[in-house]
Amino acid sequence: MAEDCDNLSIQRLVDEHLDAVYRYAYRLTGTVQDAEDLTQQVFLLAQQRLEQLRQAQRARGWLFAILRNLFLKSIERPQPVAATSLGMNLETVAAVTEPGAAVDAAVLQAAIDELPPEFRIVVVMFYYEDCSYREIAEKLALPIGTVMSRLARAKGHLRARLWKTDAALGTGKAVAGAIERALGG
Amino acid sequence: MDYLARRRQEMLEAMESCRTGSDDLSDRAFAELADALADDGELRVHFQRVQETDAAIKAAFADVPVPPGLAERLSHRLAESTPADPIAIQVVAGPESPTPLRPDSAVRRSKQFSGRRLAIASAAASLAAIVLAPILVAVWMHAHRAPSITAGRAIDEAVDFFNRDNGPLGPLVSQVAPPADFPMSTGIAPLPQVRWRRVEKFLGGPAVAYDLPAMGGRATLYVVNRTVADLPSSPPQSPTLTTGGNSAAAWQSGNLLYVLVVQGDARTYADYLDQSPLT
Numbered sequence: 256m257a258e259d260c261d262n263l264s265i266q267r268l269v270d271e272h273l274d275a276v277y278r279y280a281y282r283l284t285g286t287v288q289d290a291e292d293l294t295q296q297v298f299l300l301a302q303q304r305l306e307q308l309r310q311a312q313r314a315r316g317w318l319f320a321i322l323r324n325l326f327l328k329s330i331e332r333p334q335p336v337a338a339t340s341l342g343m344n345l346e347t348v349a350a351v352t353e354p355g356a357a358v359d360a361a362v363l364q365a366a367i368d369e370l371p372p373e374f375r376i377v378v379v380m381f382y383y384e385d386c387s388y389r390e391i392a393e394k395l396a397l398p399i400g401t402v403m404s405r406l407a408r409a410k411g412h413l414r415a416r417l418w419k420t421d422a423a424l425g426t427g428k429a430v431a432g433a434i435e436r437a438l439g440g
Numbered sequence: 441m442d443y444l445a446r447r448r449q450e451m452l453e454a455m456e457s458c459r460t461g462s463d464d465l466s467d468r469a470f471a472e473l474a475d476a477l478a479d480d481g482e483l484r485v486h487f488q489r490v491q492e493t494d495a496a497i498k499a500a501f502a503d504v505p506v507p508p509g510l511a512e513r514l515s516h517r518l519a520e521s522t523p524a525d526p527i528a529i530q531v532v533a534g535p536e537s538p539t540p541l542r543p544d545s546a547v548r549r550s551k552q553f554s555g556r557r558l559a560i561a562s563a564a565a566s567l568a569a570i571v572l573a574p575i576l577v578a579v580w581m582h583a584h585r586a587p588s589i590t591a592g593r594a595i596d597e598a599v600d601f602f603n604r605d606n607g608p609l610g611p612l613v614s615q616v617a618p619p620a621d622f623p624m625s626t627g628i629a630p631l632p633q634v635r636w637r638r639v640e641k642f643l644g645g646p647a648v649a650y651d652l653p654a655m656g657g658r659a660t661l662y663v664v665n666r667t668v669a670d671l672p673s674s675p676p677q678s679p680t681l682t683t684g685g686n687s688a689a690a691w692q693s694g695n696l697l698y699v700l701v702v703q704g705d706a707r708t709y710a711d712y713l714d715q716s717p718l719t
Contacts, residue, residue, distance in 0.1 A: 265518055273511055278504040287507055294510070295517055302518055358500035382494075382501040387464060388457040398685035399469075400656025400704045407456040413497060433483040434448045437476030 263311050265302040268318065273298075276318050282379045283326050285368040293329075297322045319384055320394070323376060330372045358417060366416035370409055377402060378409035446711075450655055451476065455487055460494040469654045469703075471609055472633045589643070591690055594668050595681045595699060597643055599688050602660055602701040609651065610637030622648035622663040625698045627675040627691065629714045643697070655711050657685070657703025666697045675700060679709045 276297055281290035300321050301308075308317050367375055376395070380386040386394065392402045454473045458464040465474050477484050589597075610616075618624065618636040631653050639647040639662065647664035671692040679687035679702070687709035688701040702709045 266515070269511060269514060269518070273514065274506050277506050277510060278502060281504045282501060291507060291510060291513075295514055298514055298518060299521055302521065358496050360500060360503060363497070363500050379501070381459070382498045385459065385498075387459060387462070389467075392685065398657070398704060400708060403450075403453040403457045403656060407453040410456050410494075410497075414493060417497070431448060433480045433486070434451050434476065435444065437451070437472075437480055437483065 263305070263308065263314070265298065265305060268301060268314055269298060272315050272318050275315060276322060279319060279322055279379065279383055280326075282364070282367060282383055283322075283375060285364055293322065293325060296325050300325070323380075323394070326376065327372075362417055363413065366413045369416070370412060374405050374409040374412075377405045378413065381406055381410075446655070447653075453656070454654065455490055458487075458491070460491045460498060468606070468609055468651065469658045471635065471651070472653050475633065589668060591668050591671050591680070594643060594666075594697065595688050595690050598662060598690065598699040599681060599683065599686050599701055601642060601662075602658075602686065602688075603684070605639075605649070605660065607637055607639065607649065610635045610649075613650070618650070619648060621665070622696070624650055625661060625663070625675065625691070625693065625700075627698075627714055628652070628661060628700070629712055631712070643699075652712055655702075655704065655708055657708070659700070659702040659704075659708075659712055661712075662699045662701070664697050664699075665695050667695060668692060668697055671697070675713050677710060677713065678706050682706060 273294070277290055277294045280293040280297070281287070284290045284293055297318055301318060304321075308314060367378070370378065377391055380391050380394070381388075388399065388402050388406060391397070391406075392399045395402070451473055454470050458470065458473075464470065465477075477487055613624065613634045613636055614632075616636075619638075624634070624636075628650075633653045635651045637649050637651070639649050641647075642649075642662050642664050643666055645664050645666060647662050650661040650663070652659040652661060668690065671690055673691060673693060675691050675698070676689045678689075680689040681687070682705065686701055686703055687706055688699060689709070690697060690699040692698070700709070700712060702712060
């Protein structure tokens with residue numbers, strides 16, 4: 256049975272979800288200071304709107320939604336993303352590194368920071384919040400095709416930065432060939 | 441971008457949209473990808489590597505050290521921002537709540553008014569019911585005197601149905617022939633991997649749904665034996681309705697009503713239409 260929120264205090268939300276909210280904020284903003292500021296804004300707003308939270312089990316998702324909204328509002332005059340800025344080269348997207356390769360934390364954050372905010376939030380929701388592409392589309396009010404496209408481009412960008420997958424073009428072409436066979440081309 | 445390149449890109453995007461350790465691949469929108477993975481070992485190996493790479497990145501995403509003292513700094517800020525209005529809090533608490541409210545309870549004081557609000561709302565609802573009842577009865581009678589629906593409403597209901605439609609995948613049209621009385625529209629492009637299934641009730645009657653291959657999102661053509669006035673006899677080149685990330689249009693062929701609903705914009709919708717010149 257769902258636990259109601261009659262006894263849910265802001266302090267309890269802090270105790271249970273502060274770390275998760277901070278990590279989310281850090282992945283989006285890329286700096287400790289900005290992440291801390293954003294985290295504080297999230298909980299300050301949560302404190303004002305605590306009556307909106309109906310079930311304690313949904314607290315994390317509710318806090319994440321506040322965080323996303325604050326982040327999106329904080330982006331001043333978002334610049335349209337040129338199609339070429341993250342041009343999804345088929346080979347780049349398709350090529351992946353060998354399993355087991357280590358992820359360098361600093362390189363990962365630098366790669367995330369390079370993404371335009373519209374792409375960054377999609378890929379953070381996918382990897383950190385474990386949202387499906389449908390959930391991302393619903394929560395951001397975006398067409399599903401847009402989400403899938405941004406996700407593929409952003410993931411390809413992260414892989415390219417993390418593992419220099421451009422060097423593995425052969426793999427990408429082989430995969431492209433396999434897809435064409437599947438499509439009957 | 442040519443048709444094949446676009447389809448290839450869409451399949452790559454579908455692959456990238458499957459979360460590691462999930463059952464996303466069973467999503468109807470990924471049926472074509474699932475079939476391709478079952479048939480092609482090379483593609484399967486690649487997909488496995490994408491998933492393993494995703495698992496490594498996903499683990500790294502959560503690996504962020506939390507600065508020491510953050511909880512204390514946050515608690516201090518929260519305490520500072522708590523509304524300091526002891527009189528209001530005391531009034532809200534009332535004589536039946538002698539226990540002092542904790543500071544963070546102040547922001548929830550509106551809940552304390554729920555009983556009074558409920559009484560006002562009940563009275564308002566009763567009044568509205570008395571006033572509106574004759575109107576609602578008239579509307580109901582009018583609706584039941586007119587069994588036909590407008591084209592706009594048919595499309596609205598179809599989109600609503602599509603959004604809730606998660607019926608199991610049916611067989612491929614190329615393997616099991618669909619019912620002859622609910623044929624595929626000739627206005628739809630000759631696409632591969634089209635599946636069909638029966639729908640128990642669509643716009644008031646039994647129907648057949650043709651699930652078209654995904655071009656970024658789902659797409660379904662519904663066919664039902666129903667006549668709706670003022671519809672074209674072939675699919676419009678542009679969707680009649682674009683809402684919530686879906687595009688849709690309807691047309692009438694004899695007694696059959698066709699409604700195409702596509703997840704995507706007008707361009708995606710148009711990709712499903714047969715663009716070959718009329719002969």
